[in-house]
Amino acid sequence: MILLALILVPVAAAAAALAVGSDRWRPALLPAAFTLHAAMVLACWRRLPEPAAAGWLALDPLSLLVLTLASVVMLVCSVYCLEYLQLRPDRHNRLFTACLAFILGAVSLVCVSRHMGLIWVGMEAATLAAGPLVNFNRSKRSLEAVWKYLMMGSLGIGLALLGTYFLALAALPSHGPEDPLLIDVLLARASTLSVPWLKGAFIFLLVGYGTKMGLAPLHSWKPDAYGEAPGVAGVVLAGVLTSCAFLGILRAFQVCVAAGLGDFARGLLVGMGLLSMATAAVFIIGQRDFKRLLAYSSVEHMGLLALGVGLGPAGTYAALLHFINNGLAKGVLFLTAGNIHREFGGKTMDHVHGALRRVPYSATLFLLGFVAITGSPPFGPFISEFSMLRAAVNGGRFGVAAAMVSLLGVIFIGMATTVLSVVYGPAKADPAGSGRGDSPFLVAAPLVFTAAVVGLGLWLPGWLTSALDGAARLVVGAPPA
């Protein structure tokens, strides 16, 4: 029951948003619905709900982790939206609000579903619903971005469907009445799956969901979409949608491990992970547009996630921790980048200097977010990146460890150049942008994310480590502790 409600509450909020006529009051629906959603997720933490709908809907520690991150990030973003959408009276927010709510519903479907086909349906729905978010500004540039996003997204999601069909073919001929695409059925019958079809399935699912996640070489839509979308849509894309795609890949990985193809899958993940980090490093150096910079940083961190899972059990634990840290840190960065963009009316180093003087709080948080995301102590990403590195060294993968450290170093330098130039220095006298300075809600939301990232860096609560451990055990196919 609660599983169904997790999906239906946001969808109902989306329908309500379409029905409400006033642009002024409509955004208030979001925090209300998302608080209810978060409360239900909290109830799931106290006790995992029983599987529903003949085993089609269920939560396990892994999907609960993804769902929690999505719910928290969306709740904070909805508070940001309250003030943000008031600042944009030039745009009707009906579609924007409805799509935000609908995305949370689709994401919940991906998380609670135990059927690979249903996961695909949810993923595609979320992808399409994010289109209007990217195109919120309705400019020539945002149209170009949304077109590229739709084309690449549809291609990727189509390949994922092909992978899903391959997975079903691997399970043929089916024994008994259960549906062959249910994850539990696939895992139970893993040893009887046809190996060539399963390998094909993993490759297509990795490429397909990898396009959604933004792994290189399928990341080309990412800088355009993140660059042109409003900051809050950037958070939803980088923190929520990518994590769903990651969950899709992890599901396929689980099946591969159970079928004894773990090494094959890990090799692919390590390769794509390092390639993504290298691509990000190349484009981050000399990047003048700070929103596109964040997009490449997202490509880098998606690469880190894939790399971590490819490094074995210890790496998987680190990757899952990093997945949470990255989602929260991206929240800080995109929201504050949006604030700076609005203040200056530009998002390249040619227009923006000395943000610290014009929007002191946002600029400080932006700087902290940069320090966090590049993996400096005492922030959360430091812990997770360091554990990943330790997993590589302990596993004897010295080449991988060396490549990882050097790429992280290059990216740090590249990001520092742009970020420091944006934050410090003299501010221009005549502002092209709003020039209103900081405002309370627009700072409060990234402040919450910053606090969470610092908190996770200083102290990992016991309930979180045990949840991460449970999820990592699921991914690598180890028995629960």
Added chain:
Amino acid sequence: MDQISQLLLAFVVFLSLYLLGSSSLTGCVRILALQGACVGLLPLTIHEGGFQPRALLISVGVIVLKALVIPRILLHAIREVKIRHEVEPLVSFVSSLLLGALLIGVAFVLAERLPVPGGLVSNLLVPVSLATVMMGMLMMVSRVKAVTQVIGYLVFENGIYLFGLAISYELPWLIEMGVLLDVFVAVFVMGIVIHHISREFDSISTERLTSLSDKP
């Protein structure tokens, strides 16, 4: 049943090739509708078990969507933006045809290496669907008009749908309906974006969409 399936599958490949070499946009949409109809008829004939009531339901759904509704949306978009021809594709029509023929060969070689799924009357299904998928992708990357890119996406989608037929008697109808609905919404959204593009740029050439890029 066997022969009808083979014929329909051969027809699907033939129509994809025809699309690769065709320059008239309305012509392309009509061919696409025809291909949609062929794809829609296949669930009735492809399985060893013969005719099933469920297959009829899916068949009707697919034909309505792929042969009637989606072509209507596309024709509407074409009328609205007042263009008739794909003028200069990135890859010329002749080269596209040759590449298409090559891709068909590749698809057959690939399909040879994969074990044949049981329960089907035609072993052409896997190579035909792979070939259609690849030709659709070729159209998506080699055409500059937004409408032709959408047509390419739909050919790609038809190929994937064919692949799904291999397992359709295993898949619950809920999933099939979900897939169809998503495709419909995708085309609908793309149609809206095409409308916006044509209004903003006075053209639907995606060649104009080049202000966002990075040089390494």
